[in-house]
Amino acid sequence: KIREKHRLEAKELLAKVTGSVTDMLYALDKNLKYIYWNRACEEITGISSKDVIGKHVTDVFSEDETTAKAMASYRRVLLKGKAESAIFEYEHGGETTILEIHIYPLGEGISVFARDITDHMNAERKLEIERKKLHKILDCIPEGIYLIDESYDIDYANPALIKEYGLIENKKCFEFFQGFKAPCPWCGIDRASSSQPARWECSFEKSGRICELISIPVSNDDGSISKLQILHDITKIRTYQEEVERMNVELEARVAERTTQLEAVNKELEAFAFSVSHDLRAPLRAVDGYSRIIEEDYADILDNEGVRLFGVIKRNIKKMDQLIIDLLALSRLNRTELVKSKIDMTGMVNSIFHEVITAELRDKVKLTLKNLPEAYGDSVMMKQVWVNLLSNALKFSSCRELIEIEVGGYSENGINTYYVKDNGVGFNQKYESKLFEVFQRLHSSKEFEGTGVGLSIVQRIIHRHGGFVRAEGNEDHGATFYFSIPER
Structure with missing residues (x-):
């Protein structure tokens, strides 16, 4: 009785142990009929032990390729008495379960330990797919x-x-x-x-x-x-960099050479400017002086034609003198150092306008002076800009019964822009670029006096301030001249 009790207790304990195992554990006799089917088998396959025990493998599972392979493995272990392992895919309820199976001899039958490795195999397959994708990417x-x-x-x-x-x-x-x-x-x-x-x-x-x-x-x-x-x-990049460095060295040497040459040329220009200022203007003044003496001392013997010719001489002397003055001013611009400070542009324009307007035009001019942004630049040079632009506006509008001049400005993106607008004779827009070239005139000197240097001086000054100039106009419908400089 005691032995029977121990046997029953051992059997009960074995049932508990095998029943608590989360992996499939089942046994077959020599005829491949099930003699044991644990709880994990029931949970994984959905088939209860009462529907399995005593039945042949083919009575429980359909005779497909997987079942045939499993039975072949079972028979080899029964025949050879050696354990064997394999991996099978089990179809149930439309889902595929992948099992890792270990088959062991058990008396005249076999025991089978099967582990569900579906998640593991799916993860490996996904990983393999990702590996292949990665290799494709790397290969490209x-x-x-x-x-x-x-x-x-x-x-x-x-x-x-x-x-x-x-x-x-x-x-x-x-x-x-x-x-x-x-x-x-x-x-x-x-x-x-x-x-x-x-x-x-x-x-x-x-x-x-x-x-x-x-x-x-x-x-x-x-x-x-x-x-x-x-x-x-980066072989080519380094080769290019070395070539660029070599070219930079050569360029720096050339720049140094050109700088030396330019310094020499500037000195020659300074000497030329001095010569123009003194040596050229001196005989011009002498011609002017002697022509006046002749005109005064011999007025009683000069006929009308002689008086007219002396008038032509004096006008051309004056024009030549003004041309020399303008050229000297233009040449000095590049040599004069900029002395920048804050400039009240509204006050400057108001003051300059009353300086340049003549008495004969004062009563026929309407000036509209809008608020102008404060500027930062060389006040002497900026004054010259306004003198030239306002003088031009008055000169080329002098033929109008009412001269209308508008001066305004605005700030945008760190740039101050100013303009002078008139209702004068205007110009053809396609010739805008010529306006700022030295000696370029779009109107004859008979129509309007001038040397053709004033706007060149304006452009040179604005360029030195890091800015730019432009103009808009229509023939007989006035013109607007703009200049833009940085706020600081």
């Missing part, structure tokens, strides 16, 4: 890419690298690229971390190429760290 990248392990062995090389450097067969990176027997002394692989890839530049002695290397750590399943190496060939 034109840069050379390779993977090395902790021993510097090259585990993978993409087609771009193989195309440029040849096949890589079980070689270490320093051996393959450099022909070295040890890691390159400049190698930056150890500097790479998960948050910061390493980047360095090196020269490959075997190929003569200069490359930039980027090393990115890659964690492996076994805990080891591989490095994904991206190889960017």
